Amino acid sequence: MSGTPIDNSIRKLRFEHGEMTQQALADACGITRQTVIALEGGKYAPSLELAFRIAHAFGVGVEDVFRWKR
Amino acid sequence: MSRNLRYLVLVPLSVAAFYVLFVLPDVDLGWAGGLAVLGGAWLVWYLLWATLQESTAAAGRGESAPPVSPGEQRAWIGLVFTAAIVVHYLLRGSQMVADDGSMAPAASAIGRHIGMLVVGWLVVMQLLRRRQRDTVELDERDRQIEARACGWARVGLSVFVIGLAVTFAFSPLERLAWARPMAVANVLVVGLMASCLLEYLATGLAYWRDRRGA
Numbered sequence: 001m002s003g004t005p006i007d008n009s010i011r012k013l014r015f016e017h018g019e020m021t022q023q024a025l026a027d028a029c030g031i032t033r034q035t036v037i038a039l040e041g042g043k044y045a046p047s048l049e050l051a052f053r054i055a056h057a058f059g060v061g062v063e064d065v066f067r068w069k070r
Numbered sequence: 071m072s073r074n075l076r077y078l079v080l081v082p083l084s085v086a087a088f089y090v091l092f093v094l095p096d097v098d099l100g101w102a103g104g105l106a107v108l109g110g111a112w113l114v115w116y117l118l119w120a121t122l123q124e125s126t127a128a129a130g131r132g133e134s135a136p137p138v139s140p141g142e143q144r145a146w147i148g149l150v151f152t153a154a155i156v157v158h159y160l161l162r163g164s165q166m167v168a169d170d171g172s173m174a175p176a177a178s179a180i181g182r183h184i185g186m187l188v189v190g191w192l193v194v195m196q197l198l199r200r201r202q203r204d205t206v207e208l209d210e211r212d213r214q215i216e217a218r219a220c221g222w223a224r225v226g227l228s229v230f231v232i233g234l235a236v237t238f239a240f241s242p243l244e245r246l247a248w249a250r251p252m253a254v255a256n257v258l259v260v261g262l263m264a265s266c267l268l269e270y271l272a273t274g275l276a277y278w279r280d281r282r283g284a
Contacts, residue, residue: 031209034139034281043280044211 004045007067011040013058028057073121080118087111092158092183112190119194123201140202141212142277145219147198149270151191155184156263163256171250215276223269230261 014020022036029036029050038044039054046054046066055062071079091111158180166177199207234257238246 026206030206032139032141032206032212033137034142034277035209035211038211038280041280047210050210 003042005069006045007042007069008039008065009067010036010054010065013060013065017058025054025057029053073125076117076121080114080121083114084118087114088154092154092187093161115190138281139212139277140198140205140207141215142274142281143198144195145270145273145277147191147194149267149274151187151194152263152267152270155187156260156267158183158187159256159260159263163260166256167250167252171252173252177252215273218276219269219272222272223265226268227261227265230265234258234261 010025014022014025022033022040026033026036030053031050035044039046051062051066055065058065087110090107162176162180162183166174166180168174238249
C-alpha cells in the first residue's frame with residue numbers, strides 16, 4: 001500500500017492523551033495494532049467509520065485528527 | 071541455543087523432513103519406523119513453528135517495532151502449506167497417472183500425503199487462532215489487503231484457464247497425448263493451488279512492504 005493524501009495527528013494525540021499506547025488505541029477502535037502503525041506512517045487511509053471511531057477515542061472531531069495534504 | 075542457530079539447524083531439517091515424508095517413494099518401515107519418521111518430521115516442524123512464534127513475539131515488543139499482524143501470519147503459513155502441496159504435486163503428480171490414463175495405485179498414497187498437509191495446516195491455524203483469541207484478528211485494512219490479493223489470484227487463475235483452453239483448442243491432437251483424464255485433473259488442481267499460492271504471496275508481500283516502511 002503506497003502513501004495516502006490524508007495526513008493525521010494520531011501519534012501526537014496519543015501522547016497528549018496520557019501516552020496512550022498503539023495497542024490501547026487499537027483496542028478502543030476495534031482494529032489491529034498494525035493498522036494503527038500503518039495509519040501513523042501515512043500508509044493507510046481509514047474509512048469514514050474508522051476515522052470517526054479514532055476521533056471519538058480521543059474525544060475530538062474528525063478534522064482534528066485527519067487533514068487533506070495540500 | 072541462539073535463535074539464529076536454531077534456524078540454521080531447523081530450516082534444513084524441515085526441508086529434509088518434507089523431502090523424506092512427501093517426495094521420496096513410500097518405503098515400508100514397519101509401524102514403529104513409520105511412526106518414528108512421522109513423529110520426527112512433525113517435531114522438527116513444530117520446533118520451527120515455535121521458533122518463528124518466538125521471533126514474532128520478540129519483534130512485537132515495544133512501540134517502535136512493527137509486529138507481524140495476525141493476517142500476515144495467516145498469509146505466510148498459508149503460503150508455506152500451499153507451496154508444499156504444489157511442490158508435492160509437481161514432484162509426484164505424474165505417478166498418479168497409470169499407463170492407460172486412469173488413476174494409478176500410487177495416487178491414494180499421494181492423496182493421503184496431501185490430506186495430511188491440509189490437516190496440519192488446519193491444526194496450525196487453530197493453534198494460531200487460540201493464541202490470538204483476545205486480539206482483533208481482522209479489520210478493514212486486512213480486508214482491503216485480502217481483497218487486492220484476491221484480485222491477483224483471480225487474474226492468475228484466469229490466465230491459467232485461458233492458457234489451458236488455448237492449448238486444448240489449438241494444439242494438434244498428437245501433442246495432447248498427455249491430456250488423459252487423471253493428468254488433466256492434476257493440472258486443474260495445480261492451477262487452483264497455484265492461484266491460492268499467488269493470493270497468499272500477494273497478501274504476505276503487502277503486509278511486509280507496509281511493515282518494512284513503518
